[in-house]
Amino acid sequence: MYQAKIYITLRKSVLDPQGSAVTKSLHAMGYDNVNDVRVGRYLVVDVDTTDKEAAEKQVQDMCNKLLANPVIEDYTFELAEV
Amino acid sequence: MKFGVVVFPGSNCDADCFHAVQAATNEPVEYIWHKTDNLEGFDCIILPGGFSYGDYLRVGAIARFSPVMDAVINFAKGGGLVLGICNGFQVLLEAGLLPGAMRRNDNLQFICEDTFLKVENNGTPFTALCQENQVLKVPVAHGDGNYYCGEETLKELQQNNQVVFRYSDSTGEVTPKTNPNGSIDSIAGICNKEGNVLGMMPHPERCAEELLGNADGEIMFKSILATWQRRVR
């Protein structure tokens, strides 16, 4: 079985109101060297297959179709055998 | 004329739309279960507000894969009238029937209050009875109504007159202060190029009766009926 760890964040060009709010709070707490925070989603997806390539292709498909919205979001993922 | 109101698991303005359409037009309305794939006999489909599938992944994202949505896409491509309100608008964006996407409101809070909408395009089937530049008072109620699209898309929307409503003040002036959620270009509602699909965040079904203190939303349902009657004749 393969496990995909998927990270979805708003695209750089899109304002991230949650990220801005967290940045502001961190500054208020004294973490002045924090330049930017992006808030996103983290998903762990187990894919029942022994074929790594097939798993990769599937996860990519899932991200494009459902898990991320390409208009505003970017995604990356790591795939590992479990 | 026959209206249909789609019910997704988690829709919660379905009954309100049903009631408002009846009250405003006196035409037949039916609920459409999300597992249906046949829209025969309907003349206008409304995707209501709510939290379809809990909006858990991303607003409107899961509802877009309901069987009924393929039918709605075909219905729209055939020129059928489709109105998406609030969560319905979000589903239309996810389904690709309208361009762009929704983000969290810029103040990160849910906002429920009256807003004023400047009618920027009274040539759509949904605004046909509105005066040019008429201002409607219509409430919003959403946490994710911050409309976004890329620059090119925005240009296209503007050039094709697809921006139907902008958040304004009571006199129709659009300023940053009148924008409740951070939407790009103060956009409250847009239509597709053909004009038969409209998505809007504010809720006209919540202000279609005097008893509720405001009947400004009525005109949209009456416009739909008037357009249909003109088409049939």
Added chain:
Amino acid sequence: MAHQNDEKLKPGTWKEMGLTDEEFQKIVDILGREPNFVELGIFSVMWSEHCSYKTSRPVLNLFPTEGEHILQGPGENAGIVDIGDGQAVAFKMESHNHPSAIEPYQGAATGVGGILRDVFTMGARPIAVLNSLRFGSLESARTRYLFGGVVSGISGYGNCIGVPTVGGEVFFAPSYEENPLVNAMCVGLIDHQDIKKGVASGVGNPVMVVGARTGRDGIHGATFASEELSEESADKRPAVQVGDPFMEKLLLEACLEVIKSGCVVGIQDMGAAGLTSSSCEMASRAGTGIEMDLALVPRREKGMTPYELMLSESQERMLVVVKEGTEDTVKEIFTKWDLEAVVVGQVTDDGMLRLTEGEQVVAEMPAQALTDEAPVYQRPYSEPEYLSEARELSLVNVPQPDDNEKVLMDLLAAPNIASKEWVYRQYDHMVGTNTVVRPGSDGSVLRVKGTKKGIALSTDCNARYCYLNPYEGGKIAVAEAARNLVCSGAKPLAITNCLNFGNPEKPGVMWQFRQAVQGMSEACRQLNTPVTGGNVSFYNETRGTAVYPTPTVGMVGLIEDLDKRCTQDFKDAGDIILMVGETKVELGGSEYLSVVHGMEAKGTPPELDLELEQQVQQSVLEAIQKGLVKSAHDCSEGGLAVALAECCISGGIGAEIYSIESIRGDALLFSESQSRIAITTSENNVAELINYLTAAGVPFTRLGTVGGSNLKISLLDAGCATGRPRTVINLPVSEMENRWREAIACLMK
């Protein structure tokens, strides 16, 4: 019988579960043997204060619970009151204080979820939620965190499920700093024939678990050690349950559909103590028994023990007893809504709650012993010591302010008086398209579609008064809730309540509790608004200090014809302003003393003459129904001056007021005397209204006229009423509105 009782209980296990030695002995006597671990857990939770009301029950018996409109009094999931035409309103209020103090978002969210289930389990469709909230001072960062979290939790849950949050109250006082109060009220609409109760009738009928799967949420006593609970499993238990409003929305629709289908015999929410309380209460009410195979209960986690399954407080679950042979129909309906419905047992005739795991019996005890034989305690009570000092107040030492305009502005910006728009803007208060009068008024009003009727709702409690005099405070809580409804043109029908107090083992707290309940009972009798249920929350203390006694009242009223509803806003220039009732020097416990003089909860609170109150309410209601009244607003926190300012702000118009300075000026403006309503009428109707009020024998004063853009208040010397009036307040309405509207948002930035 093969009892799983091989592991002997460790001595003192019952103490760790919160039972006394005497209570344990009583259990042994009932069973005729020592209970096993599962049975002990079940007894301990059913005999806890929360489920058994063992301390409060003798006092709660004082409440009047019967009346011609009452279809269901206390003892069920919710009370029900008749509104005519075969329709009724189901309603209930409940606290979620402790969970909200630990995790404000989820605590408040699951509080809303629980109260919604209490109402739709009766077969009613929820049409409104209200919340009564108490926090410490907004100056404190912790309060802001709790306040923000609670509001977004209510918003997150209520908005998603699509039931409008139409009103309630928010009050800030240092007393709630560490222990906020979160009381949620739900109101539902139902046709008489659809009313369902929590009864397990009909021997042989299947018992079904429906909704969410059971996990290890909120199992009581997670801290104590035993053979059955390893350290590892303790780690898996969140202290606070997490709500799933989407699941609840599906559950709501599925339950209402299955109730309509006629398959349901009885249904009950799995609230506190989950499967335990729902099963034994349903059996006990019907005088039957229930047998369940716990191996069949759908679960979220592997390896859950019978103990965990019985005590889990996982949310969004129901226990349903259905007619034999209808199981498949019921399953079909739940499947349609993507929910599970599983038969786990059946109704029996032996009065026992019998639990098995496969073939093996893991617990067996008389259901009625769990519900009805819980111990009852008459706890000692005595007047607490703080009272004499707190009540000490000599007005001679309270200087009258030079600048009344500043006082009024400061009061309008005080969080207890300021607009709560920052709060209700986050609540969807319009979904359902029934909200005729939105939050921010005396009472909220909802229409009943297809009729001319309206339902008016309010929650109320001035806990400062209760702290200084719980008896008067209890009376006032009921009277003011009713007055709020009368101002909207509604006839008050019945109340629910949420009694929030400290540790009842302290005689002082027990005294407060008794006094408050006595006061409330008396007011309920006089105003003919019986109690249909509610909830008691004790142990609201931090480091040994109790919160103000806070007996919150939630009231339901009926407007027969919505065309005759009334709102608080001043309408038209030239309208005449009257005040019904009398203003006395009653500054004790006032917002004015707290905000302007820094005297929080000092002195004796206003007194309430119940006969006068009833007269005032009745005459104003009749005058509204006769069409003589254009606006009506209750005078409460901040007194007459604040009430008039609120009428101006909501109407967007000014007023000119003249009053004889018969008592000290600050009392005239800011005293919180009870039984007062500011009303307006058109010039054409003023004579008729005055005649009517005179005939009714209620005291009233003519105050002035609506108009202009300022609120102008002038006082006339009592000794020389013909002399030059002295203008003490002259403020633009827009300026007052800005301060009032922005205050809380500014503090929360």
